[in-house]
Amino acid sequence: MLPSDPLCRVLNVDLTRRRFWVTERPDLWEDGLGGAGVAIRLLEEECPPGADPLGPENPVIFAVGPLVGLFPMASKTVAMFKSPHTGNLGESHAGGRSAVAIRMAGYGAIVLRGASPTPIYLVVDGDEVYFRDASALWGLRSSATVGRVIREQERGAGIRTIMRIGRAGERGVTYACVVTETYRHFGRLGLGAVFGSKKLKALVVSGRRSLPVADRKAYREAYDAVFQAATQSPLMQKYHELGTAMNVLPLDSIGALPTRNLRSGRFEEAEAISGENLARNYLGRRVACAHCPVACIHLAALRLPYPNDPYFYKTVMLGYDHEPIYAVGSMLGISDVAGMLQVMDETETVGLDVMSTGVVLAWATEALERGLISLKETDGLALAWGDWETYVEAVRRIVDPPNDFYRALGRGVEYAASIYGGADFALAFGGNEMPGYHTGPAAHLTYLTGARHSHLDSAGYSLDQRAAAKGEVLTPEGVAEALREEERWRQVLASLVVCFFARGVYTPEVVTRTLAAAGIERSADDLARLGAETLARKQAFKSREGFDPARLRIPRRILETPSPLGGLEEGFLRQAIAQFFEQGSG
Secondary structure, three states: OOOOOHHHEEEEEEOOOOEEEEEEOHHHHHHHOOHHHHHHHHHHHHOOOOOOOOOOOOOEEEEOOOOOOOOOOOOOEEEEEEOOOOOOEEEEEEOOOHHHHHHHOOOOEEEEEOOOOOOEEEEEEOOEEEEEEOOOOOOOOOHHHHHHHHHHHOOOOOEEEEEEOOHHHHOOOOOEOEEEOOOEEEOOOOHHHHHHHOOEEEEEEEEOOOOOOOOHHHHHHHHHHHHHHHHHOHHHHHHHHHHHHHHHHHHHHOOOOOEOOOOEOOOOOOOOOOHHHHHHHOEEEEEOOOOOOOOOEEEEEEEEEEOOEEEEEEEEEEEEOHHHHHHHOHHHOOOOHHHHHHHHHHHHHHOEOHHHHHHHHHHHHHHHHHOOOOOOOOOOOOOOOOOHHHHHHHHHHHHOOOOHHHHHHOOOHHHHHHHHOOHHHOOEEOOEEOOOOOOOHHHHHHHHHOOOOOHHHHOHHHHHHHHHHHOOOOOHHHHHHHHHHHHHHHHHHHHHOOOHHHOOOOOHHHHHHHHHHOOOOOOHHHHHHHHHHHHHHHHHHHHHOOOOHHHOOOOOHHHHOOEOOEOOOHHHHHHHHHHHHHOOOO
16 A cells, blocks of 8 residues: 555544544455455444444444545445444445545545434534534435435535435434535435434535545546446446336346335336336436446436426435335335336435335235224225325324324334234344345345445345356255355455445456556455455344344245245244355355
8 A cells, every 4th residue: 555545544532521532453454455454454443242233333434445536436434333223233235425535635534433422413514523413403304305405504515425414313313324515425224313312413424535546547447447437337337227226127027025014026017117118207317426427327207296386396306226115115006107206206205214114114014904004093094005105194104203103103013013923024134124136045045144234245146047047956055155255355345345336347356456556466266265254243243142043033025025036934034144144254
């Protein structure tokens, strides 16, 4: 690493005492490379065992990697914390401008400690840090409004990011998110609630530095190779055209699109909510994360009439992807696209993770149908599949709960089912709600065994789909080994903070070449060791905080609804879980 590279600087902020300091930690980047590798090491240091996720002792760590600002699609920031949603490892990634802004401000990581006694927002402007009063922002309904106010107050040059929370984070909903650049999120596992517990309404980071390279010619050659591979890839072109919403119809066609709380893997109105239909009739704009030539972010233009004026409309722009479409589309039986987008918009406005929100509402709908709860619990809302207007109101009540039932929904489907019953159809894995893939055993094993219980941990859905296409028979041992190897490599990508969409571009050979151009020498073997050690550290942290794979709950619903590979068997899943951890997830 070049001596003038600021990557090894850690900005430490004490929110309680409102002071800050910088430490030089080259050891972290030497061992962990960046991103997830550095963040887990800082979390081990900063988070005491048994810490209350909503207490001042729970740190928030943001970390970026050595390719940020230098190469295309190295545009993610890793946030790491103890999750209030699962009580264990919290890790969330966001794009936008956050990673570039942190690095251009002169840091490789930011550590937030303590909790402010009053609402504030934090401004990091290069070497300066300011603690601003946020009392006037606290309680504002829309996170977008917060962003607009801060943009007007904090004028300046350079690359800037604004990370902020909505009402859900303030109210401690355990799956509240942090919004950045309006259309990107630290979505899963409740970072927004941790911000809220610290009375931190927003974090603004800006910087104007430039980055050195070891060999300008080698850098240009490596950059051009990555750029060409990205822009000429058919898959990346598809991401540009349709985004991840391109998954809706293929998944539906094979019976893998979770519908009405996974009562089915097919949605009879899938065409209406497909990426193709949205692009034809609602696409208003495409945008990209910083230093990304793909522009996979798709924004729908939704025209909504003003009350009592049939000729005057406002246009709302909101981002859509496969996961939001699944969560508040097929999962809730909503085929009215404008209605689906309004549920999405309300979820976005209050600052909730849309995946958890959709799964929670789907469970509540089925619980009402089955008589486990009544209209008394729902406060008069007759939740019903496809009734988007009622779901919009339910989202509001999760954030401002009128009774204990909505307070329970604000803690996730695992908790709600533990109080009201219906665990068999409560679709949570390790406490985290189900993503939008019911492709077969490997997908669900990813949710069960992955460090974050996310479909992005080891992409088991891809393994299922390959097996279905080739007629292969999956075995517990084979699935466990494949998932373990994939998750190890994804730790490397998460340490570089390379977008996982670019995993086909950033092969081990390309990674070693780009790192060399950035002044860092790593062999393919070095990278393999890094991935294994980072995953092992994450699992060790989880074990420290009480995670036990033998106690993982497998929702019965996933065994009842056939997947493209047929019915799933609990014995197969239990055997694969045991194999995954017995062989060492690191």
